[in-house]
Amino acid sequence: MISEEDLDSNAPKLNGRKEGTFVFITIKDRWPKIVARLANDFCVKRAELLESYGESADEDIKAVNHGFAELRYRMTTDKPLENIVDNYGNAGVWNTLLINLRDKVGEDQVTWYRADWLFVECYLYRKIFSIVFNSRLLRDYDYFAEQKQSSFKEHVPQIEESASFLMSIVGEGAPAHETFGLVTMLKMCLWGNRADLSLSGGDRAVLAQSSMIASTKRENFILVDDLNTALLNYIYPLHKKEKGTRRIDIVLDNAGVELMGDLILAEYFLSMGFADKVVLHGKEFPYFVSDTTKGDFDWTLEQLKEAGENCAKLQERLAQRLEKGELVWNAHPFWTFPHAYFEMPTECPELYEELKKASFAFFKGDLNYRKLVGDRDWDFETPFVTTLRGFAPCPFLALRTLKAETLAGLSRETAIRVLDFEDNQWLVSGEYAVCQLGGI
Numbered sequence: 001m002i003s004e005e006d007l008d009s010n011a012p013k014l015n016g017r018k019e020g021t022f023v024f025i026t027i028k029d030r031w032p033k034i035v036a037r038l039a040n041d042f043c044v045k046r047a048e049l050l051e052s053y054g055e056s057a058d059e060d061i062k063a064v065n066h067g068f069a070e071l072r073y074r075m076t077t078d079k080p081l082e083n084i085v086d087n088y089g090n091a092g093v094w095n096t097l098l099i100n101l102r103d104k105v106g107e108d109q110v111t112w113y114r115a116d117w118l119f120v121e122c123y124l125y126r127k128i129f130s131i132v133f134n135s136r137l138l139r140d141y142d143y144f145a146e147q148k149q150s151s152f153k154e155h156v157p158q159i160e161e162s163a164s165f166l167m168s169i170v171g172e173g174a175p176a177h178e179t180f181g182l183v184t185m186l187k188m189c190l191w192g193n194r195a196d197l198s199l200s201g202g203d204r205a206v207l208a209q210s211s212m213i214a215s216t217k218r219e220n221f222i223l224v225d226d227l228n229t230a231l232l233n234y235i236y237p238l239h240k241k242e243k244g245t246r247r248i249d250i251v252l253d254n255a256g257v258e259l260m261g262d263l264i265l266a267e268y269f270l271s272m273g274f275a276d277k278v279v280l281h282g283k284e285f286p287y288f289v290s291d292t293t294k295g296d297f298d299w300t301l302e303q304l305k306e307a308g309e310n311c312a313k314l315q316e317r318l319a320q321r322l323e324k325g326e327l328v329w330n331a332h333p334f335w336t337f338p339h340a341y342f343e344m345p346t347e348c349p350e351l352y353e354e355l356k357k358a359s360f361a362f363f364k365g366d367l368n369y370r371k372l373v374g375d376r377d378w379d380f381e382t383p384f385v386t387t388l389r390g391f392a393p394c395p396f397l398a399l400r401t402l403k404a405e406t407l408a409g410l411s412r413e414t415a416i417r418v419l420d421f422e423d424n425q426w427l428v429s430g431e432y433a434v435c436q437l438g439g440i
């Protein structure tokens with residue numbers, strides 16, 4: 001076992017100290033832009049909010065905007081991270097984490113640029129939530145909802161195309177081991193992760209190429225592809241396992257077009273007899289702009305009814321599955337905490353035990369990947385299993401498009417190939433991807 005000190009010197013955690021890095025630029029430009037946009041949205045939607053929440057919501061809007069202005073000021077001037085002050089359930093956990101961090105690295109190091117990026121970024125979204133939650137009337141308001149909903153609306157033709165593909169391969173007599181269908185869907189699920197609103201600072205993120213098309217055209221952009229190994233060794237065998245024992249978990253990422261890929265995959269597994277139950281793990285409050293909450297999940301199912309013939313069929317199937325308990329929604333608070341996943345067994349044993357019940361799992365997106373590998377500056381050839389540091393509740397695939405400067409598990413050949421890429425953009429643009437097998 002490598003000690004924490006050795007790790008910190010060989011593969012330091014990412015932070016915003018070094019100018020020019022993606023982290024630095026994110027803190028300097030992208031986060032203030034996200035917060036500014038939120039403040040602007042509250043002003044633009046003032047009339048709408050007053051109509052829905054009553055005239056006294058005006059006081060709340062003023063307080064929220066004051067909170068956002070303060071937050072922007074503190075982040076742009078690299079002030080210390082303050083405790084979370086609200087009466088939402090997990091405030092105590094956050095404050096203990098903050099106290100422990102201050103004790104460990106020194107109070108003056110727990111600032112927006114100096115503290116670990118993963119910690120600070122999760123803190124940012126908890127802090128935004130706190131500002132709105134502290135209002136009297138708006139505490140349940142999802143301030144990112146409109147942006148997430150646009151991601152669905154702007155991809156309706158693509159979503160209908162994917163639903164139609166699903167319907168064509170789950171019909172009577174379709175062969176369960178039809179590799180093309182399953183691989184296409186898994187890759188669709190992977191490339192749906194490109195449309196991410198936190199990366200664009202909340203600007204529109206419309207996929208020029210549908211995830212369906214991308215699934216067949218972007219082979220060269222997948223830097224590690226463990227898909228076939230996962231299929232052969234873990235997913236196909238599920239078909240033969242005893243009925244009632246097969247469970248697949250999907251640790252979700254973004255709502256909108258990405259969530260649709262996940263739901264289509266879930267329906268495929270259920271209808272083709274690879275799983276008796278699919279558990280979806282979402283977020284309990286608005287997070288990283290576009291992450292999926294229960295509200296987004298419900299809204300999406302509702303929208304499917306009107307999104308096209310195949311979408312409507314899919315909606316009916318999913319609604320029935322929800323009713324029968326074959327499709328389950330779960331939003332454990334741990335998913336919004338800043339921990340690396342290797343800490344799950346000690347920090348949140350009940351969730352780890354829960355994941356152990358899965359026959360197979362998918363971890364979607366960049367943030368889940370950062371948490372899997374601890375958000376460190378690994379040598380790219382470090383085996384993926386090393387970076388997981390024992391996290392192995394069940395076999396799983398990380399399906400991620402690259403949007404952060406952390407990556408591991410490249411073969412020597414690929415590590416040499418990426419040396420020729422011009423700058424570090426390939427690590428953060430969402431153009432490249434990995435499908436990495438872990439937990440085995």
Ligand SMILES: O=P(O)(O)OC[C@H]1O[C@](O)(CO)[C@@H](O)[C@@H]1O
Nearest residue numbers: 026196198199365366367403404
């Ligand atoms: O939606 P995803 O794929 O988890 O990506 C969110 C990503 O946005 C960023 O947070 C940056 O702020 C990424 O770098 C990050 O991990």
